[in-house]
Each structure stands twice: as C-alpha cells, then as structure tokens.
Amino acid sequence: MNIAFESKIERGLPSNSDEIDHILETSERTFKENYNIRPFKVHHTLCRSGLFEIPEIVKTARNIIGSGNAADFLALDLRKESISSKFTEAAQHDRLTEVIERLGEGGSWIRLSRTQDYNPDYARVLAMLIDEIGTYADRPFRQEVTWATLTVILTSPGISTPFHIDHESNFLFQIQGEKDVCLFDPGDREVLPEIELERFYASSYNTPRYKPELQSHGQIYQLTPGEAVHHPPVAPHWVKNGSNISVSLSISFCMRALEQRARIYQANFMLRQLRLKPRPPGRSPRGDALKARLVSALEMPNPKTFQDIVYSPMTRLKSPMQFLKRVSGRRGIA
Incomplete structure (x- = not known):
C-alpha cells in the first residue's frame, strides 16, 4: 500500500x-x-x-x-x-x-x-x-x-x-x-x-x-x-x-494482486516484441512469478498516482524498449 x-x-x-x-x-x-x-x-x-x-x-x-x-x-x-x-x-x-x-x-x-x-x-x-x-x-x-x-x-x-x-x-x-x-x-x-x-x-x-x-x-x-x-x-x-x-x-x-497480474502482461508485451509467444497469466505459476518479479524491479519506489502504480515500469522502460525494437528490427526478428 x-x-x-x-x-x-x-x-x-x-x-x-x-x-x-x-x-x-x-x-x-x-x-x-x-x-x-x-x-x-x-x-x-x-x-x-x-x-x-x-x-x-x-x-x-x-x-x-x-x-x-x-x-x-x-x-x-x-x-x-x-x-x-x-x-x-x-x-x-x-x-x-x-x-x-x-x-x-x-x-x-x-x-x-x-x-x-x-x-x-x-x-x-x-x-x-x-x-x-x-x-x-x-x-x-x-x-x-x-x-x-x-x-x-x-x-x-x-x-x-x-x-x-x-x-x-x-x-x-x-x-x-x-x-x-x-x-x-x-x-x-x-x-x-x-x-x-x-x-x-x-x-x-x-x-x-x-x-x-x-x-x-x-x-x-x-x-x-x-x-x-x-x-x-x-x-x-x-x-x-x-x-x-x-x-x-x-x-x-x-x-496488490492486480498489479502483479499487470506486471505479467507487461512482461509478455516485451517478450512479444521479440517475436516470442509468452504464456498468458495463470498457465505457468513459476513463469508468472519470475515475470512479475523482474518487471516489479522497475516500479517507482514511492508511487503517488494511479499512473505510477500501474504503468511506472513501462514508463521507465520506454527508451530501452525503443532501442530494443531498433536492434531486433535490424536482426530481422521483429
């Protein structure tokens, strides 16, 4: 909270x-x-x-x-x-x-x-x-x-x-x-x-x-x-x-449970940028836990708004993701 x-x-x-x-x-x-x-x-x-x-x-x-x-x-x-x-x-x-x-x-x-x-x-x-x-x-x-x-x-x-x-x-x-x-x-x-x-x-x-x-x-x-x-x-x-x-x-x-599910979807969005086919939440408890943990590491430390709570990992990843798209595009996998 x-x-x-x-x-x-x-x-x-x-x-x-x-x-x-x-x-x-x-x-x-x-x-x-x-x-x-x-x-x-x-x-x-x-x-x-x-x-x-x-x-x-x-x-x-x-x-x-x-x-x-x-x-x-x-x-x-x-x-x-x-x-x-x-x-x-x-x-x-x-x-x-x-x-x-x-x-x-x-x-x-x-x-x-x-x-x-x-x-x-x-x-x-x-x-x-x-x-x-x-x-x-x-x-x-x-x-x-x-x-x-x-x-x-x-x-x-x-x-x-x-x-x-x-x-x-x-x-x-x-x-x-x-x-x-x-x-x-x-x-x-x-x-x-x-x-x-x-x-x-x-x-x-x-x-x-x-x-x-x-x-x-x-x-x-x-x-x-x-x-x-x-x-x-x-x-x-x-x-x-x-x-x-x-x-x-x-x-x-x-x-809390909704934010954890959001992190899984955010991880899946990033994986899909690499032409992977991630499993939806609920299919792999171990995979879900790993995805949520990795993306949660990018959360804002002291969120104050709805945007901070739900979207801060994606906001902080915006520039790296743009770089990832460019790199994967050059390699022909995106």
Missing part, C-alpha cells in the same frame, strides 16, 4: 448527514462468490445522504479547478461519439463549471476525479465503502488496496460511453437518472484477446476494440437510483445514459 493511502482516507460518517449508517445492501454470499470475478448488482443508500446533489458536486468541481489540478476535471462532448469510439477522440469543453449547469441541454460527459481529496465528506464515504467491502468479502481488504478513489460522473441525456476496460476493481453507483451498463466477462478472450490486454498494460489505453458481432456475449444491467453494479478488473464495458441527466459514482481500487 502506498504511504499516502491511509492518511488520506478518513473513516466515519459524512459530516453533514446522519441518515446513513451503511452504504451497501446485498447478501454476503452473493458478494463473496462474485466479487472481482463477475459482475453483479447491489443496492446502496447514498441517494439518502444528500451529498451528491448537483449543487454539492458543483462546489467540489470548483474546488478541483481552483486547486490547479486540471487533470482531475474532464468534460467531453460525446454527442457525436458511439460505443465503438475512443475517449481520446472526443472534444473537450472549455468552460468546465458552466457545462455542469447546462447538462440537460448538451451532450456532455463530465468526470470529477479524486474527489475525496477535494471534499472531506466524499473521503468519509470512500472510507466507509472500503470497510464495508472488506466485511462483505471477509478478507483484509484495506491491506490489499494500493490506491483508491471516488469519481463523480455527470452525463447528459442519451450519451454513450465508449467501450473500454479499466485496470481497477470498480463499483458504479447510480444516484440520479437511469443508465444501461453492458458488462462482458473479463475472461472472454474473444471479446478481449490476450494481445489487447498486453497492449493495454503497455500504456495503450485505447487498445480494446468493440466487436459488434460479439455483443451477445455481454449482459446489460439497468441502473436506477439506489442501485450499483460491480465491474471486475479489466471487464470490458460500455454505458448508455437514459433520457434524463445522470449522476453516478465510480469507486475504484487498485490492489
């Missing part, structure tokens, strides 16, 4: 709400059998807290913008985009806080990242969720987490979020409006081939490609206020907003 994790996540109830003493509502059996393996729905109480009404979110957005951390506030125009688009293809809005107030008029997709760092009540919500997940999963969850964040997502009516995957373990909580979330099995190698995972972990975030002919492999979960759906790590998904403004919370966790 990074050193800053414990100090930034406060425990306890939101300071301006005495209505909730718990957040998740589900059965322990359902949770334990499915968590980090397959999608499943839960109910939640966050709609009762009043913490995620638009005015409170606007205050948090202004705190983010005032901090100068521009990367933590992203506003995209997705009117022309579709499930098969890429986030990097969408145009960014310029006047960020104003676009929130015009959500019902336009085609906006707005993301407020790391909100726990800008709103202490959000930090308390995140802390409650970490403790509750540990209880439901019946494991020392807090000790497994290396990075955690609460992201607020605001969406105009009818907007589609492009098909993509995330490294993290995630829960998407619906607060206002409705949306359809289509999730695919993270182990379905027709939908998500090994080579796409390798490229994803080599920093090619847009690598996963939507395959319309495989849409039947996915399951659509309709979310209404008070419902949430679990996204297992690297589960491919797309989202389609309903006819009203949507407010959602994305709770994401990096975990």
